[in-house]
Amino acid sequence: MLIDKIKNRESGIILYGITPPKMGTNEERMREISAQQIQRIQAEKVDGLVIYDIQDEATRTSEERPFPFMETLDSFSYSEEYLTDLAIPKIIYRAVGKYTQNELEAFLKNASSEKHLSVFVGAASKAQDVNLSMEQAYKIKSQQENPLLLGGVTIPERHQKKGDEHIRVFNKIAQGCSFFVSQGVYDINASKNFLSEYYYYGLEHNIPLVPILFTLTPCGSVKTLQFMKWLGISIPKWLENELKHSQDILQKSLDYSEQSWRELKAFADEKGIPVGCNIESVAIRKEEVEASIELLRRVNL
């Protein structure tokens, strides 16, 4: 279903995003966590599950990371060993710099194109040591027979500085990407600027548009807010003030995220740009995870 929706360039795809449990979590706890995740997600209307592949982004910024970096279980192994009971397709993220050619090839052979999709993620910065570059990863993918659907990452905030995010997206489409997942959206203006340029460039060059899935992420504390900023999510000053001064930052962020989604959807619908969303929680606190589920429900209304 998700795969068809993407191939048909449909609007309204809804994903949910999780991070695998941290490395070293014992088997019993792992079963508990995954059972809870399955239960939560099964109850909702979701087209697919994004499983992130966390990489240490310390080279990207000199600022201290608000939450410590923790190695997590491999996203594909976690999906295969713990989440098979969840029937929806899994979108396995691959931070390609972490893998050797053999490793990436093995993943691309083993992932079932009916149950899985993948999103390749590049290095967090040029200073990061990588095994494989994005170019190499796309080449490896193109040499595989497995018709696994491939997606890319888009960062509308990057557009504000460089103005070429739509070109990056079209380049990735040319390299085989058939959908895109954005970084967390707190700056609608940046997303609208990107969508607008994406739309008019596609129109002018007669290139069909693929779905852009905007990531929405609740924010339940000032620390989460700092973490989102650390991750590179741009947050307008007024919104940062609203959140910081709010009696209920989590509820406020939910309201804002819902409203952002509706505004982006309306903007895209008017032009026929296929958009969808990917809802996640960057924090692992129970309240914030539950809020992400509430957001999923609101978006589905």
Place this chain on the structure above:
Amino acid sequence: MLIDKIKNRESGIILYGITPPKMGTNEERMREISAQQIQRIQAEKVDGLVIYDIQDEATRTSEERPFPFMETLDSFSYSEEYLTDLAIPKIIYRAVGKYTQNELEAFLKNASSEKHLSVFVGAASKAQDVNLSMEQAYKIKSQQENPLLLGGVTIPERHQKKGDEHIRVFNKIAQGCSFFVSQGVYDINASKNFLSEYYYYGLEHNIPLVPILFTLTPCGSVKTLQFMKWLGISIPKWLENELKHSQDILQKSLDYSEQSWRELKAFADEKGIPVGCNIESVAIRKEEVEASIELLRRVNL
């Protein structure tokens, strides 16, 4: 009425802004123009009439001015000689750098504090030769007995780069300004950022907020759009694309301006920040002027 509204720090003040006819216009044409302006404005619900004092801003940017700079009639003389039949208070702009101390003093003596208000405008850039600095002008004003209400200019776009526009506004309040008129608003985010910082700073330092009047200006052609950009109005890329590709750029800009105003008003109302608007036409084409009147009606609904 306008004066009371400002003194009471009321929300919802609506101004209309005009530029005097260009220097050298003959008497007959001048009567025609002013009669038409009076007729147009009298028919609408407006609290006051802004009369701009145009200065050559060539030192501010090396880009070519899309419309040639033309010296206009002095705003106070125009008001006194041609607009006395219009009963609403006039807000006389003074680009203070253009005047000598004697000239500014004479104006401050002659303007009736019941019929007039004034807004002092600083140099367009540091490179501009000036007779009086803003400091000097404020000092001259403070030494006058005439209780003429004084307003200031605020440029939310400046906040995006420097982050201190609210501090500038509070400094001007300390120097006697009791209301502010913004530059044309096409970037709501910048205006919300400014309002938010203005609000929280006032709250923290226990300074009552004075009305902020946002300037709304229809855009009827790509050339007007270029001119607005030349004037330093920041226009989000998506909106620029929408306007450029629109079948009816004027109508689109009206819709957007109305929506911007409602969004800013809702944002301000929630916090009790007094806001209002100032509607103008930067272009002199009949259609654009008429559109500015339509915008006035929409805002009054």
